Amino acid sequence: MRIKIILFLMLLFAFASTQSQNIQYAHYVIDTMCSPTFYGRGYTSQGDTKAASFIANEFAKMRLSKFKNNYFQEYQLSSNTFSKEMKVSIGKKVLTAGIDFMVALSSPSIHGKFKIFKIDSINLKTKADIDKILKKNLKKKIVLIDKQNIKDKEVLAFLTTLKHENPFLSKGIAFINDGKLSWGASDGKKQKDFAKINLLRKSLPAKLKKIDITVEADYLIDYTTQNVVGYVKGKLYPDSFFVFTAHYDHLGQMGKDVFFPGANDNASGTAMVMDLARYFSTDTIHRPDYSIVFALVSGEENGLYGSTHLANQPLFPLHTIKFLINLDMVGTGSEGITVVNATKFKNEFNRFNDINKEKGYLKAVVERGESCNSDHCPFFEKGVPAVFIYAMGDFSEYHNVYDLPDKIPLSKYNEIFKLLVDYMKD
Ligand SMILES: [Zn+2]
Known part of the structure; x- marks a missing residue:
């Protein structure tokens, strides 16, 4: 009897610790991305570059594979900025x-x-x-x-x-x-x-x-920023890709003293994509059948610039993408998730819904039509099967200084993560 209790407690502890590992990693990424040294991940004070280096360092720790021997894909954007008075x-x-x-x-x-x-x-x-x-x-x-x-x-x-x-x-x-x-x-x-x-x-x-x-305004012309891309090679079909995307940029600075942290938008999605990369890369038993790409792009807030560049200058042929999942604002979830482009990809949407019903992860998986409102769009417009998932409920700060790392609930972070992992299993 006592052994049974001890076994049960051990199992419970193991379960709880894998759960908390994910959340801990998410907090670590979100806190880092939102820290003042990243200046709101815009194009002033090297905010975007510092965030990109942090992501690339994490990818290196995970030993993710590189395209063209580089995690960075540089491109230029032009934008007005406020980093001074x-x-x-x-x-x-x-x-x-x-x-x-x-x-x-x-x-x-x-x-x-x-x-x-x-x-x-x-x-x-x-x-x-x-x-x-x-x-x-x-x-x-x-x-x-x-x-x-x-x-x-x-x-x-x-x-x-x-x-x-x-x-x-x-x-x-x-x-x-x-x-x-x-x-x-x-x-x-x-x-x-x-x-x-x-x-x-x-x-x-x-x-x-x-x-x-x-x-004091500075208009930056052809400022060099970068996407950060790594992948895990598939066991059975290395030339066929699943892609996770999320934008790591946010609104940057409004003057020298104020920056927008962007915890939910989109440090949360960045954390989840990095967490998925960690899951699929570090333990060989999680090694996927298909290759999985993890693409963290910049320029989203200014006009989907990073994802547009990646779709126009792909690092591997776009037709080899089986499915692309974009995560933008996944730091909540008490009301479930919404899948943009669900009406375009009924089978994929039904699969999300079926898994959710079977496992009881989320309150709802809501279907939404086509919308060019995040980084899935430039790929979808080029014929890549792509959806965009965002979470709903219990936090409404958006594009303001209150979108803070210690305020976003991450209430269903683990559940959304598990739903995505289950989705990738056949
Ligand atoms: Zn935004």
């Missing part, structure tokens, strides 16, 4: 970058104290008011937009166009937001000739007369 204050109120304000990545350098011209439901009610405002000379001012209580559809449509253009020819446009501010890097493709600033309403002082702005 970034200050905004209104009256005497000094605002905090990333929390109280965000400067759109399309903004040029701008320095100075500017008068504010406020547009709100008082002076903007109808289309006629738009024409009146456009006749004013606002060249030296910052136009501040407060949409609150504006109901007219034509007026609202006009306000939407201000995201991309500046018909006022003002120094810049600022927008008052009620919810948490979020940032995006796809705005950085071009530097525009006016600043665009989002402000959090609750952080603003009562009087909005003058705004003091210091933004």
Whole structure:
């Protein structure tokens, strides 16, 4: 009897320790990727290069095979960046970058104290008011937009166009937001000739007369960044590939003091791809029948640049890819996972669903149609069977400074990991 209990405890311990090994490794990768020395994995302060070196070092420890004798695949991208001064204050109120304000990545350098011209439901009610405002000379001012209580559809449509253009020819446009501010890097493709600033309403002082702005922008032309790619050779079919992709880049810096950690987006997917690489490479009993490629790409946030480059300059023929699984934001999971492109690959989706039902890993495996919203897309567009999996539930911070490593729950990390491993077994 006692032996049985001891055996049971030993089994339980072994089970628990393999479980915690995965989670521990995920935390290690996510904490590292989100650390301040990586500067939010953008193209300033060598953030992307440091992250890529970390991944390559891990691949080397796992002894992953290399294509062309190199884990790195270099390519160039161009983007606006903010790694220097970034200050905004209104009256005497000094605002905090990333929390109280965000400067759109399309903004040029701008320095100075500017008068504010406020547009709100008082002076903007109808289309006629738009024409009146456009006749004013606002060249030296910052136009501040407060949409609150504006109901007219034509007026609202006009306000939407201000995201991309500046018909006022003002120094810049600022927008008052009620919810948490979020940032995006796809705005950085071009530097525009006016600043665009989002402000959090609750952080603003009562009087909005003058705004003091210091933004130092650098437009990088043909900056060299890199994808990191390794593989495990298949036992039976080494020339036939499964591919796991995830983007390791994030939004980088907004000024010298603020960076976006991107724990869920997408340190989580990076961790899982590296964890899968570790699983399939370190223990010979896990050696797969088919070759498995682990591709961590950059440039996703700016416009799927890394995956597009890899799809255009593949390191092995694309037609030899049996299936590609892209992981982007898998740090949650209490509500299950969604499979983008599931409607295109019914058999593969059903297999995920069947395994999940049999093993009871996740609450739901949800089918979603085609969408060019992550790194599976450039491959799919070239005819590669590809899906994109993301997790759902219990964490909603997205593209903001609160997407932190100690906040993402990794609630179903092990379950998603196991579902993927089971999927790879025949
Ligand atoms: Zn993102």
